[in-house]
Amino acid sequence: MTATILDGKAFAAAVRAKVAEHVTRLKTDHGITPGLAVVLVGEDPASQVYVRSKGKMTVEVGMASFEHRLDADTSESALLALVEKLNNDPTVHGILVQLPLPGHLDSDLVINSIDPAKDVDGFHISNVGLLGTGQKSMVPCTPLGCLMMLRAHHGSLSGMNAVVIGRSNIVGKPMAQLLLNDSCTVTICHSRTRDLPGVVRSGDIVVAAVGRPEMVPGDWIKPGATVIDVGINRVADGDRTRLVGDIDFASASAVAGAITPVPGGVGPMTIACLLANTVTACCRANGLPEPEGLAA
């Protein structure tokens, strides 16, 4: 079997087009421009790349982009004061504090100081609790992107066995909640899981989010399964580097029914879903109907 490639790049472009269409409507019909504020503390090179890319795409879909770059030695009180200012700014509908933060800052404290209604990352404990109880919330962007792709490919996910490899707060746990809310039977695997290959082989859906290059070989995959690879790992390749996922694409794509490539799979969906969450937050803040198909 050769798997269908789930093209995240094209899918993300379609999500951004839908977001842009809704932004135009908000502007012309209601005089509202959705705004996204991104806060970057310090100079982590990967974070700088992400933040630049987020700002560019925010503007491309017609939204307002507010970037706040703070020195690496910014105090916690100064950062909390900025978040409070953004919480109270009516032109800001979404707030994202780029992680990881420098070590002297308490990430949990900072994230939980964001107004949950503006928490477009879906990391605030209030949103985590709402998602866990199946209530309307802001949903973390990467798992939301994975869910959109799974729903687009399968229609209903009801009754499917879903195996999530990785238990992070950013991907693994919210992914499992979303799949459970869509009536999958969900197993979360981690470093202590016994017989990981056997458990993964039970999955009609496998989502890998561990950050270990090409850790999952094709013979762990049930024939015909749908495989979502969240990993983005840079590995040496001669005197160059290349990006690989957590799945061994060459062997897995010969067994799976459908699979996301790396790059060009889940990656582009994350920013697209951030923009979608910002429009959703803006609509909720203004008591307007939410765009269809852009939220969980």
Ligand code: GUN
């Ligand atoms: N750093 C890497 N990914 C993310 C993300 O999705 N949100 C935030 N806030 N920081 C990140």
